[in-house]
Every structure is written in structure tokens, then in C-alpha cells.
Amino acid sequence: MTVELISVGTEILLGNIVNTNAAYLAEKCAWLGLSCYYQDVVGDNEERLYETIRTALSRADILLISGGLGPTQDDLTKEVAAKVMEKPLYLHEESKEAIRRFFDKRGMEITDNNWKQAMVPEGCIVLDNPNGTAPGVIMEKDGRHIVLMPGPPNEMIPMFETSVIPYLNRLQNGVIYSQTVKICGVGESKAESMVKDLIESQSNPTIATYAKTGEVHLRVTAKAEDEKAAKKLVKPVVKELKGRFGSSVYTTEDNVTLERSVVDLLRANHLTLVTAESCTGGMLAARLVNVAGVSDVFRAGYVTYSNKAKRRLLGIKKSSLAKHGAVSKEIAREMAKGAALISKADATVSVTGIAGPDGGTEEKPVGLVYIACNVCGKITVKEYHFSGNRAKIRENTVSAALVFLRECILQYYSEMTFGGKDK
Amino acid sequence: MTVELISVGTEILLGNIVNTNAAYLAEKCAWLGLSCYYQDVVGDNEERLYETIRTALSRADILLISGGLGPTQDDLTKEVAAKVMEKPLYLHEESKEAIRRFFDKRGMEITDNNWKQAMVPEGCIVLDNPNGTAPGVIMEKDGRHIVLMPGPPNEMIPMFETSVIPYLNRLQNGVIYSQTVKICGVGESKAESMVKDLIESQSNPTIATYAKTGEVHLRVTAKAEDEKAAKKLVKPVVKELKGRFGSSVYTTEDNVTLERSVVDLLRANHLTLVTAESCTGGMLAARLVNVAGVSDVFRAGYVTYSNKAKRRLLGIKKSSLAKHGAVSKEIAREMAKGAALISKADATVSVTGIAGPDGGTEEKPVGLVYIACNVCGKITVKEYHFSGNRAKIRENTVSAALVFLRECILQYYSEMTFGGKDK
Numbered sequence: 001m002t003v004e005l006i007s008v009g010t011e012i013l014l015g016n017i018v019n020t021n022a023a024y025l026a027e028k029c030a031w032l033g034l035s036c037y038y039q040d041v042v043g044d045n046e047e048r049l050y051e052t053i054r055t056a057l058s059r060a061d062i063l064l065i066s067g068g069l070g071p072t073q074d075d076l077t078k079e080v081a082a083k084v085m086e087k088p089l090y091l092h093e094e095s096k097e098a099i100r101r102f103f104d105k106r107g108m109e110i111t112d113n114n115w116k117q118a119m120v121p122e123g124c125i126v127l128d129n130p131n132g133t134a135p136g137v138i139m140e141k142d143g144r145h146i147v148l149m150p151g152p153p154n155e156m157i158p159m160f161e162t163s164v165i166p167y168l169n170r171l172q173n174g175v176i177y178s179q180t181v182k183i184c185g186v187g188e189s190k191a192e193s194m195v196k197d198l199i200e201s202q203s204n205p206t207i208a209t210y211a212k213t214g215e216v217h218l219r220v221t222a223k224a225e226d227e228k229a230a231k232k233l234v235k236p237v238v239k240e241l242k243g244r245f246g247s248s249v250y251t252t253e254d255n256v257t258l259e260r261s262v263v264d265l266l267r268a269n270h271l272t273l274v275t276a277e278s279c280t281g282g283m284l285a286a287r288l289v290n291v292a293g294v295s296d297v298f299r300a301g302y303v304t305y306s307n308k309a310k311r312r313l314l315g316i317k318k319s320s321l322a323k324h325g326a327v328s329k330e331i332a333r334e335m336a337k338g339a340a341l342i343s344k345a346d347a348t349v350s351v352t353g354i355a356g357p358d359g360g361t362e363e364k365p366v367g368l369v370y371i372a373c374n375v376c377g378k379i380t381v382k383e384y385h386f387s388g389n390r391a392k393i394r395e396n397t398v399s400a401a402l403v404f405l406r407e408c409i410l411q412y413y414s415e416m417t418f419g420g421k422d423k
Numbered sequence: 424m425t426v427e428l429i430s431v432g433t434e435i436l437l438g439n440i441v442n443t444n445a446a447y448l449a450e451k452c453a454w455l456g457l458s459c460y461y462q463d464v465v466g467d468n469e470e471r472l473y474e475t476i477r478t479a480l481s482r483a484d485i486l487l488i489s490g491g492l493g494p495t496q497d498d499l500t501k502e503v504a505a506k507v508m509e510k511p512l513y514l515h516e517e518s519k520e521a522i523r524r525f526f527d528k529r530g531m532e533i534t535d536n537n538w539k540q541a542m543v544p545e546g547c548i549v550l551d552n553p554n555g556t557a558p559g560v561i562m563e564k565d566g567r568h569i570v571l572m573p574g575p576p577n578e579m580i581p582m583f584e585t586s587v588i589p590y591l592n593r594l595q596n597g598v599i600y601s602q603t604v605k606i607c608g609v610g611e612s613k614a615e616s617m618v619k620d621l622i623e624s625q626s627n628p629t630i631a632t633y634a635k636t637g638e639v640h641l642r643v644t645a646k647a648e649d650e651k652a653a654k655k656l657v658k659p660v661v662k663e664l665k666g667r668f669g670s671s672v673y674t675t676e677d678n679v680t681l682e683r684s685v686v687d688l689l690r691a692n693h694l695t696l697v698t699a700e701s702c703t704g705g706m707l708a709a710r711l712v713n714v715a716g717v718s719d720v721f722r723a724g725y726v727t728y729s730n731k732a733k734r735r736l737l738g739i740k741k742s743s744l745a746k747h748g749a750v751s752k753e754i755a756r757e758m759a760k761g762a763a764l765i766s767k768a769d770a771t772v773s774v775t776g777i778a779g780p781d782g783g784t785e786e787k788p789v790g791l792v793y794i795a796c797n798v799c800g801k802i803t804v805k806e807y808h809f810s811g812n813r814a815k816i817r818e819n820t821v822s823a824a825l826v827f828l829r830e831c832i833l834q835y836y837s838e839m840t841f842g843g844k845d846k
Binding site for chain 2: 012013014015016017018019020022023024025026027028029030036037038039040041042043045048052055154208210211275277279280281282283284285286288289290292293294295296298299300301302303304305306307308309312313343355356357358359388389390391394
């Protein structure tokens, strides 16, 4: 089945906000096995909205429309969509009650225009919105389906996951199930070449690769008559991928991020961590703190962007800085070592580099980064060359630091287990 | 004149990347005084791309199309757009040379398919691409204009700014000039109500408000026959806005961000800064380090997410933590004080809060944040209540910390100057 995404909102047309809803829905549709050929953005204008919905209906089976369900006169997505589908609106008592409860709970006063949000098209399916006042709506006619969802992502996403995904699965005569194998430390083209034969030889399940900063996600998607059968199709392929990528696979779970897998690995080995950052300036610590409950392994972070801070906070010698320069293998090593000495943390990771736009030289160009990891006294340093602007270089550095720390921890325990060099 | 944005790329339809190009171009078009009623996304498919361009041409004067100019067989934007405009392609020798230079400079080998990128439509304007191998193209026919640009933002944006903006300005019989008054510490609806009369009474220049996290941007746009005349129209309105918003205006320059204005303020007053962060976990330091050359004012950052780190790094007493809890006015104050004591920095800012999703209580709910600022020994603490998820709460906290630090510095010097309470 085909799907078309329509985002309604003048604020998108004015460039006031980035259309992240479309990216979210597009990814989920691919995951659900729905083909999407068009995405549209249109403002809160009756005529143009009508034409956009009509055109989309002529070329897609399902329209996912977000935005324009608010209480003001400007918000007219529901009214226009109902007009296209030739369905009159009526007052939906349960939605009215839900709106009343929403306001009461927050001690806010209801204004008259809020009741507009309780009006829904005849014969539609009404979707709960626990995070806002606009209910969602699904309309069906002549084998075509229109789904209306609120624009704010914190309302749209839970509604889509709770109510719309099961609906879309039911439409498809069968169930789509997919699992993602997330790998890190392997480049996109290398990863693709390692699964080329699988991608070419299989049709159900299919394998799709997604490149992320510092990681690659391999999504295995199967279609079957029920979830159990679909899972059975996915399982051997996931196993094959795990075999091919070995320890580069950091998770096969959707809700586990790279930073969470690193935090889990630290926790499993009873290791505490301290970070020491120069060019990333706190971004690495901030990314670790994305993980709720990180405090039992993440002890502290030092942001030592200036040389003075490197000396005072981490005990780096002035002579070392003069001899090697702040961006060097040696200083990265001393930062990791200094952080361990002052904090007594089991693991430390340090970052120093030239993020630009200034500060690069022939010998040490913009994008040169050193990352050092210390796991229980064993320090390893790695040199990186990143391209892009200041923000991109710093973002790449943070991902690389997480990948490298993970590798160093795994390496440390593998050497211990297999009797390799210890420390 | 009207403009329509078309983004070409299967990776957008699959949700693999977020369409930031459209947001960028939309904002610039608004700034240029062009009305945009539709944005479209379509894949690298000949038939659908042809239909999309044809439909867009029937309803807009100018199409800005990005993506699909690569060297592979899949990339067919130029071919399809030329077909719609009925222009044959020919080999553009200068572009061929530019591509050769691009590869030579990088020591890379040219493959045959790269010459495809040097083919351009007859009678078109060719746009230089110093950051890649795909030249841009402008075609004109029957008063309609199609602009083709490469998809990667680091190629598209410089091309748009260098070549396309002057072209669009020439089209408009006159020049659009705009200046943005950026304010912080004033909510969006308050800001809007403070300029409502101006917005309603003026047509040239116009004033548009843009809400950002922790800030509001007021864009003043004038149209005139030349830049000098347009600037003359903008100037008194900017002056009026500066008068109304006073010290809440942090800049009127496009390339100055909130963090840069704070860094500039610190530098102007010869103040050094140290940060101490709990729930934001390094995000505040990372945002300051967005500013290249920050090291002459930003001394160091402490990420003290755990209580242990607050005690060891900042000298917070165990008894204080037990008495007040880590998220409290008192601990925020002690963090700012402790950071100043150990670092000897002139200014310190500390952050402690509950970012969720867990850890909230009836008394101290998720979203409760305390920020303390110390300027030369004078400490001020403020309580905040943010909503949203963990990421949103942390992002709001960082912006609020920058705004509050700026206020505290201004306040400190104003009291000194006007003989108010010192310290």
C-alpha cells in the first residue's frame, strides 16, 4: 500500500520550524512496509489544503496528515479533510469530556473555541490524545484512508505509536515486523558490502541500511500473516548479521542508543567513568547524560577547553603542552591519565582536537582529533581526521569517543579472559 | 512573487534524513519577501519528478529545487527539469574544468559518470559549486524560473547565498533588505503584544516574530529600489524596537547567537567564566564552546551529575545535600559558590534540576530547575518550571542559563554604575 505525508502549518512554510514530523513518519512508514512517494507541506489555507488533500488522495491509499487541529479559526485541517471526504462534523461527547478533564487537571480555564476540537467527522475513528486537547481522527471512504494527527511532536508521536500503527498493520492483511541490528565502528560502505549478498538474495525479510553519525543501522523487515510468523522470518537473518558483524553490534533493541549501550557496558563491568573534553566542550558528557540514571556509572566530567584548565583541572604539565601542543597524542594520553588520577574513576576518556574554523595548520589541520581511553590503567590513543564544519567535527568526535570507549572496554576484558597482555 | 520548494531524494522519503534544506530555504525566502505556499518532497523517479515540477510551475513563479544532481544514473533532477522546460543539455566546458580541478586538488580519480555533472541545459545560468562537483543551474522560460541546487547542505547553502540570493533580488524589481532584532528573557506572546501596533500599522517594512528556545527574533524587512533606500526604511523601526525592548535586545546582527553575545559580554567586561552543571550534564559548556575562540573567557566546566561529584569537585557538603536535596535553591547557590572558590573565575553559573523521566515527586516535579549565577561574588538564584521530555527540559535549561547569566552581568554593572547595592 502507498502512503503520502502532508504536514500542515504556516510555521513550516516560513522556515520557523524544521519538519521533523515528516522524517519521523517517513521512517516509521518504511518500517511498516508502506511505500511513500510524496511528502507535502501546505499552510493553513482552505483552498490550497483542499487541493493538496484531493491530489494526494488520487495517488496514495493512505494519507497521514499532521498539524492544523488546534482550537483557533486558523486551524482547519479537520474541516477541510472532512469536506474532501464528504463527511459532516458532529460533537463527540467523549472528546468534549477529555478536553474538560485535560483543562481541569492543569487548573486552566476552558475558552469557547476549545469545543471546536471536540467536533469530529461522521463515521470516523476517534484517537485519544493524552498529551493535548486535539483528538486524532481516521476517516475511510472508497478504500482510501485519511489519518489526522496533531502537529506538536510530543502529541503526534505517542498517538501514532499507540493508535495509528496497529490500524495500519490491520489494513495490510498481515503484519509487518522489523528489528534493527545497530552496529558501530564500521563505515557505511564497508557495512553495505558485507551484507550485499543478503540484500540481493532476499525479498522477505528485506534488509535496509541506514547511516547515522558513527553508526550504521541494519533494519530487517518481514511480512507475514501474524506477528509470530513474521518474527520467525526475521530471527535467522538477525542471527546471521550478528555473526557477520560480531562485537561491532552494540544492540538489536530499538530503544537502545549508542550512549545507552556504553552506559550499560560500564554498569555490567562495575566501572565508573570520568570524561575530560577539550574541543567537544561538554558534548560527550551531555550525550552520556541523555541516559536517565547514568549517575551510578558516570562520576563527573571535566571541560578543559583552555590550556590553563588542562593544567589546573587535570594536572597536565606546562612543559608537555609546550612540547607537544594541546592537540597531540601525548596530551590526549595525559588528559585521560590525569582525569583518572584525580577522580579515581575506573575508566576515563579524553578528547582534544581542532574543531575550526580557525586554529588549523599544515601539520595539524582542522578536523584532527585525538581520543584517549583509559580502562583500569590501560591507556590507548587513536588519531582521527574529520571533515565538515565546527559543529559536524564535534558531533563526529563525540560518536567516535563512544565507539572507541566501547571497543577499549571490550578489548580489556577479552585480553583478561583469553590470557592476553594484561595492562 | 511566489516560490515553491522541491526537495528531491529517496533518503528524505525514507526518513533517513531530516529535510533541513527546506527549513533553511523557507526562512531565507520569507526574509527575501517571497511567498511560499507549498513545499514538496519527491524521490529520484522520472515520472513523479516530472509531474511534481510541472504542477509546481503551474502555481509558483520560482521553483527552488535541491538534490538529485549527483553523478549516478539515479540522479535525474537536471534531466527532468530541462525536459519540463524543453531545453536540451550540452557539455559545459568550464564546469568540466571545474570538476577536473576539484578531483585533482584532492588527489582523487575521476570516473566517467562524473562528466554527466558538466552537462547543463541550453541558455541556462550556470552556478559555481566550490564545495562539490555538481554545478547549480538557473533556467528561465515564460516568466517562470527554475533554480537547481545540489542536495548536501554544505554545497547548497554557500551556492544559495553567493549566487541565488542576488539573482532573486534582481527578479523582484528592487531590493529586499532585512535586519533581525534578537531578544531574550521575554516570552513570545509578551513580545508579540509589545509590537502588535507596529505589526498592524506597517506594510513596508514589515515585522515578523520568530520564537526560538529562550529567545524571540523580530525580523524587520523592507523593500525599496536599492539597498540604501531599503536600509533607510529599516533603520527607524529597528531603533523603535530597541527602545521598546531595551536590554532584552542582545543583538541586531544575523551571525551573533545568544551564546556568542554572552561570550562577548564576558570579554568586554574582562570576566572569566566557569560552569557547574548537573541535569544539563555538559550541554551548557558545549553551547559556549560553539563560539570559536571562547577559551579566553571560558575557563572550565564541571559536570557534576552525581552527588558524589558535587561534593568532590565543588566542595558541596554532604549535610547540605541531605538537608535540601540536590535539586534546590541552596545547592544551586553552593554549586556556583564552590565553582568560584576552586577556580577563582570571576563569574560562575550552576544548574541543578529534574530532567526526568524519573526522579520527580509531588513537591519537586519533573521540569523543576534551579540556576544560580555568581558575578564577582554576587550570587543570584532563580527557580524555573519547564515542560516537555528530558531532552526538551535540558535544552530549555541551557537557554535559560545563558539568558540569566547575561541578565546578572548587566545587573551587576548597572548597580555599580548607578550606585546601587554593590555585592
